[in-house]
Structures are given as structure tokens and as C-alpha cells.
Amino acid sequence: MKLDVNALGTFYRMAREGAGLAAGRLTHMTEVETQVGVTKLNFMRGREIRRDFEDANEKVAVRVKLTGAIEGYSMVVFERENALRVVETLLADSDSETDIDVDAGEFDEMTQSAVTEVGHIMNSGFIDGWADVLETVIDVSTPEFVEGVTAEPFFGEVDETPDEDDLALLFQSSIETVGTEIGFSHYLFPKRESMAALLDRLRTSGGIEYDKLDGFDRMAERGAEEVAKTATTLTGIDTSVEIRRLNFVSLEAIPEQVADETLVGVAFEFDGMPSGYLLFLFDEESAHEIVDAMVPMEVDEDGFGEMGTSAIKELGNIMASGFLDGWANVLDTTIDHSTPEFIHDMGAAAVDPVIIQLGENQEFAFVFDTVVMADGREFDCEVYAIPDENDLERALNNLDVDRIEETPTTAEFQELENS
The missing domain is CATH 3.40.1550.10 (CheC-like)
Structure with a gap:
């Protein structure tokens, strides 16, 4: 697999476009102004990726599997309190009389469903942005709700996650809500063969x-x-x-x-x-x-x-x-x-x-x-x-x-x- 700056630049623009669409959809759902944070293409070893998830803070994620032009997994990750704050915002103007306790120990059926909906719409925003830039089709599976305080629940079933010493190309974007403490990160774990095919298609130099x-x-x-x-x-x-x-x-x-x-x-x-x-x-x-x-x-x-x-x-x-x-x-x-x-x-x-x-x-x-x-x-x-x-x-x-x-x-x- 060869990398060149032009191909990686296309990937970077793809990630920024997806983050922009996702931010807009979050604003539409919550009526809270959002902004795109830093977008990165990280080359990270498996141990470094897992370390991000093992900081003793409980996290919540919505994960989907991708097929088509990009194969792999897309995952939106919240700190647990931020996930519940998103749900609070979503339910504030609804007919629901349920009070959301940010410090509660468990997600109930309603809060889990709301977070899954938000995460799925965010994942779709990212993926639609990539598809627009690549002028292609990327299919998305049914969203899966994941929570935990270690890396295992998030990556245990993801074959594309690299081993401890393996270097992987990881897309990472963040979106923040303006004036609030709500924020989340997005990760894409592309399958190596899928990424290699895209790089070959986009490469314009020796690489x-x-x-x-x-x-x-x-x-x-x-x-x-x-x-x-x-x-x-x-x-x-x-x-x-x-x-x-x-x-x-x-x-x-x-x-x-x-x-x-x-x-x-x-x-x-x-x-x-x-x-x-x-x-x-x-x-x-x-x-x-x-x-x-x-x-x-x-x-x-x-x-x-x-x-x-x-x-x-x-x-x-x-x-x-x-x-x-x-x-x-x-x-x-x-x-x-x-x-x-x-x-x-x-x-x-x-x-x-x-x-x-x-x-x-x-x-x-x-x-x-x-x-x-x-x-x-x-x-x-x-x-x-x-x-x-x-x-x-x-x-x-x-x-x-x-x-x-x-x-x-x-x-x-x-x-x-x-x-």
C-alpha cells in the first residue's frame, strides 16, 4: 500500500466535509449551535488507540459497520455525561416527563434509544460527507450501542482494530456544542484492503x-x-x-x-x-x-x-x-x-x-x-x-x-x- 499527499489530502477533506454535515445535523436535532473541532488523520499503533479509551472515564459509543467504497467501522464516542446531556437536550422540548439524571448509574431504554439515534445520525453525516467527496456509495449497518470503561467493549469485535504494535490509519474528528459541555469524537477504522484500493485510485504521484x-x-x-x-x-x-x-x-x-x-x-x-x-x-x-x-x-x-x-x-x-x-x-x-x-x-x-x-x-x-x-x-x-x-x-x-x-x-x- 502506497500513500501520497494528494490522496491523503482528499481523505482529509472527506473527513472535514463529513464532520461539517454531522455538526449541522446535531444542530438541527438539538437546536444548539455546534462547531467542528480538530480533524486528524492519525497513524496510530493499537496500544495508543486503546490507551485513549482506558482513562478510567466511562464512555458510550454508537458503532456501525461500513460496506461499499469504504469497508470497516465508524464509531461516534461520547463521555458518558456528555451522552446524557445530549439526551436531556433532545427530550427537553418533547412531551416526555422523564427527568434525565446525568449521574445515574445505568442507561434506561429511553436514554439508550435516544443516544443511539443521535449517534446513528452523526455517523450518517460523516459517511455522507465522505461519499460526497469520493462521489461513491457507502452502505451503513444498523447502529449498535456500546458502553464501557475499557477498550474491550468498543474494539473487541472490530477486526480492523490494529494489534498492539501495528500502525493503522485512523480518522478522528470532533464536534463541540458552543457554550455547553457537550462534545464527542468520531473514529473510522477502515479495512486495510479497502483503504489500499482507495489510495491506489486517488494517488497521483509515486507515493x-x-x-x-x-x-x-x-x-x-x-x-x-x-x-x-x-x-x-x-x-x-x-x-x-x-x-x-x-x-x-x-x-x-x-x-x-x-x-x-x-x-x-x-x-x-x-x-x-x-x-x-x-x-x-x-x-x-x-x-x-x-x-x-x-x-x-x-x-x-x-x-x-x-x-x-x-x-x-x-x-x-x-x-x-x-x-x-x-x-x-x-x-x-x-x-x-x-x-x-x-x-x-x-x-x-x-x-x-x-x-x-x-x-x-x-x-x-x-x-x-x-x-x-x-x-x-x-x-x-x-x-x-x-x-x-x-x-x-x-x-x-x-x-x-x-x-x-x-x-x-x-x-x-x-x-x-x-x-
């Missing part, structure tokens, strides 16, 4: 072999582990890599994923095969924790000053070397990165300069989205590695996947210039 992208994903995972080791060594704070996935998104959607709060971090441009951008972003509290750990004297609490800024840049510089040197070793090439540029800005503004630069030449991007967490301390680091799409295709076509596990990821650190 990337799927096993090469799988290999690059494993390579990025090793790079992220190197980042965590480096952060532990430099700060003395035990850190580990949490959830990491490879997203295919439109450039304009990347700022939507960034937390709407003041962020501190560093940005790099890297040059070689591939070229692109690398960002490390911390919330302010995490950044202060880093400075406290690295600077052996008190610094300005309200800002970062010269010493605080230098500490953040030094950490970012060494983490960037650990991340990119591993790529270069496996690809048997050279990747250089710029000196770190300090970032201290609100949410999307922290990534806008990078998006503007990339947007001159491309519409979409593969984004390696990593979270490095500190054990027991406030130190969460969002890592965004965004390679140039043309460089990435060339690099992956030359990738020997057997080298990935054999090649060391030893970093050669660059010295920071004193400012």
Missing part, C-alpha cells in the same frame, strides 16, 4: 510505501525516547515519553491543537534530508520548573530573563540534537539544525511563524506529536516535528527499515552561542 512510513514512525519514537533521556540528564527530573502519534493535518489546523494558554519554548529549522521545523513547547509552570532545576540561583518569577531564557534554549538545543541525530543516523544522511529561537507567546501565536513559512510551499503536513512527561512534577513538553513533505517522501523512499533497530541514536550536541 510512500506504508512500511516505510511505519519505519519512520518507529524512528521518531526512538527520537522521542532520546529526548526524554536528555531531559532527565540535564534537569535531574525523571522524564518519560507518554503518547506519541503521527498526524496528517492541514497546516491551518495545527494552531487549533495548541493549548490556548501562554507557552514557552524553542523553535528550530532543520536542514538536510528531510528538512523542516521542530518545536518544543511548555506551559509557563513547566518552563519555570525547568529553569529552577537548571539554574542554581533564584530567577525572576514573573519572567525568564537572560538566565532563564538561556536555560530553556540550552535544553531545547540538546533535545533537538537527540531527536534529529537519531533520524540522520538511520537515514544515513546529515541533518543540521539552526540555533534555538526562544518562544514566549499565547497559544496559536507560538506556532504561527512556522506555519506561515511552511504554507508557502505546502497545504498539509505530517506532524510527529509527542508528549514528554516528568514523573511527579509539572514538566509537560509538547514536541512538534514537521518535515517538508517532498523531502520526507524522498527520505522515506531511501529508508532501509532494517537499520532502525540496529542504528544507535547517540546525539552529538551543538554548543550554544552565548547571547
Whole structure:
């Protein structure tokens, strides 16, 4: 199976179109204004998908089986309280005198039926949007109501769910109701053979072999582990890599994923095969924790000053070397990165300069989205590695996947210039 950016771009537009139709139908049913959240094409391993469902929160889903142009399963997933709030909204103007208890332990026949109806209409909205973009027919089975606190009820009977270490293409969209706490996510688990046939139909260039992208994903995972080791060594704070996935998104959607709060971090441009951008972003509290750990004297609490800024840049510089040197070793090439540029800005503004630069030449991007967490301390680091799409295709076509596990990821650190 081969992937190319044009085909994936069509899939992305398909997902956005479906999300828009689903949002409109939810507005029509509930008379509550809705908005489409972030739409992603995720390349995720089975263990990461299951981890999303094993956060101790009870979830409710409506699942349908698809046949025709796309084969697989489509599933709308609510947090349990959100599902009941949707039902409350639906029944508020009806003749029913039933009071919905959001904290109730069980769904009764009426609430289960209402959630199933909502989920089915949402699934149909997504699927109709895909069918419109693909100009084809996709058939939908009778909806199935599913609930649970682990991944098993949702995926136990879904053959298309990947095994623990298998990489799968997963469509994920979210819709939120404006001014309320109601929201849900949508997942599509396409059958591999069905997706391969669609990709072949839509592909306009040579494309990337799927096993090469799988290999690059494993390579990025090793790079992220190197980042965590480096952060532990430099700060003395035990850190580990949490959830990491490879997203295919439109450039304009990347700022939507960034937390709407003041962020501190560093940005790099890297040059070689591939070229692109690398960002490390911390919330302010995490950044202060880093400075406290690295600077052996008190610094300005309200800002970062010269010493605080230098500490953040030094950490970012060494983490960037650990991340990119591993790529270069496996690809048997050279990747250089710029000196770190300090970032201290609100949410999307922290990534806008990078998006503007990339947007001159491309519409979409593969984004390696990593979270490095500190054990027991406030130190969460969002890592965004965004390679140039043309460089990435060339690099992956030359990738020997057997080298990935054999090649060391030893970093050669660059010295920071004193400012």
C-alpha cells in the first residue's frame, strides 16, 4: 500500500466535509449551535488507540459497520455525561416527563434509544460527507450501542482494530456544542484492503510505501525516547515519553491543537534530508520548573530573563540534537539544525511563524506529536516535528527499515552561542 499527499489530502477533506454535515445535523436535532473541532488523520499503533479509551472515564459509543467504497467501522464516542446531556437536550422540548439524571448509574431504554439515534445520525453525516467527496456509495449497518470503561467493549469485535504494535490509519474528528459541555469524537477504522484500493485510485504521484512510513514512525519514537533521556540528564527530573502519534493535518489546523494558554519554548529549522521545523513547547509552570532545576540561583518569577531564557534554549538545543541525530543516523544522511529561537507567546501565536513559512510551499503536513512527561512534577513538553513533505517522501523512499533497530541514536550536541 502506497500513500501520497494528494490522496491523503482528499481523505482529509472527506473527513472535514463529513464532520461539517454531522455538526449541522446535531444542530438541527438539538437546536444548539455546534462547531467542528480538530480533524486528524492519525497513524496510530493499537496500544495508543486503546490507551485513549482506558482513562478510567466511562464512555458510550454508537458503532456501525461500513460496506461499499469504504469497508470497516465508524464509531461516534461520547463521555458518558456528555451522552446524557445530549439526551436531556433532545427530550427537553418533547412531551416526555422523564427527568434525565446525568449521574445515574445505568442507561434506561429511553436514554439508550435516544443516544443511539443521535449517534446513528452523526455517523450518517460523516459517511455522507465522505461519499460526497469520493462521489461513491457507502452502505451503513444498523447502529449498535456500546458502553464501557475499557477498550474491550468498543474494539473487541472490530477486526480492523490494529494489534498492539501495528500502525493503522485512523480518522478522528470532533464536534463541540458552543457554550455547553457537550462534545464527542468520531473514529473510522477502515479495512486495510479497502483503504489500499482507495489510495491506489486517488494517488497521483509515486507515493510512500506504508512500511516505510511505519519505519519512520518507529524512528521518531526512538527520537522521542532520546529526548526524554536528555531531559532527565540535564534537569535531574525523571522524564518519560507518554503518547506519541503521527498526524496528517492541514497546516491551518495545527494552531487549533495548541493549548490556548501562554507557552514557552524553542523553535528550530532543520536542514538536510528531510528538512523542516521542530518545536518544543511548555506551559509557563513547566518552563519555570525547568529553569529552577537548571539554574542554581533564584530567577525572576514573573519572567525568564537572560538566565532563564538561556536555560530553556540550552535544553531545547540538546533535545533537538537527540531527536534529529537519531533520524540522520538511520537515514544515513546529515541533518543540521539552526540555533534555538526562544518562544514566549499565547497559544496559536507560538506556532504561527512556522506555519506561515511552511504554507508557502505546502497545504498539509505530517506532524510527529509527542508528549514528554516528568514523573511527579509539572514538566509537560509538547514536541512538534514537521518535515517538508517532498523531502520526507524522498527520505522515506531511501529508508532501509532494517537499520532502525540496529542504528544507535547517540546525539552529538551543538554548543550554544552565548547571547
